[in-house]
Amino acid sequence: MKILVLGGDGYLGWPTAMYLSNKGHDVAVVDNMLKRYWEAEIGVEPLLATRPLHSRVNRWYELTGRRLRHSSETLPKIIGLSTRSWNSFSQMPLSTTPNSLLRRFR
Numbered sequence: 001m002k003i004l005v006l007g008g009d010g011y012l013g014w015p016t017a018m019y020l021s022n023k024g025h026d027v028a029v030v031d032n033m034l035k036r037y038w039e040a041e042i043g044v045e046p047l048l049a050t051r052p053l054h055s056r057v058n059r060w061y062e063l064t065g066r067r068l069r070h071s072s073e074t075l076p077k078i079i080g081l082s083t084r085s086w087n088s089f090s091q092m093p094l095s096t097t098p099n100s101l102l103r104r105f106r
Helices: 013-022 034-042 053-064 075-079 086-091
Strands: 002-006 026-030 069-071 100-102
Touching (some): 002 013, 013 026, 013 053, 053 069
Parallel strands (some): 002 026, 002 100, 026 069
16 A cells, blocks of 8 residues: 655654555655754754654665655645545656655644
């Protein structure tokens, strides 16, 4: 199954992406890195340092041989302001049409 994980750089998105990839799914990860930008802007660091997404994606491939596609584009640039239909995903720079979309709700 092709799955798009939104917020894939976060504490829930990244483990979810690894879990799904390990189960054999074709996983793409998107995150706009807003939290990282905010932290840099105000000069704070998280309690536990997290490697950049592209580094973790590369390490995941080294360890498992499984590819995780990733993008740091904002979601509106990828699928538009609304998800009118799954066809809107055909314009994704990740060149995949997901069967599922995962997002963490507050």
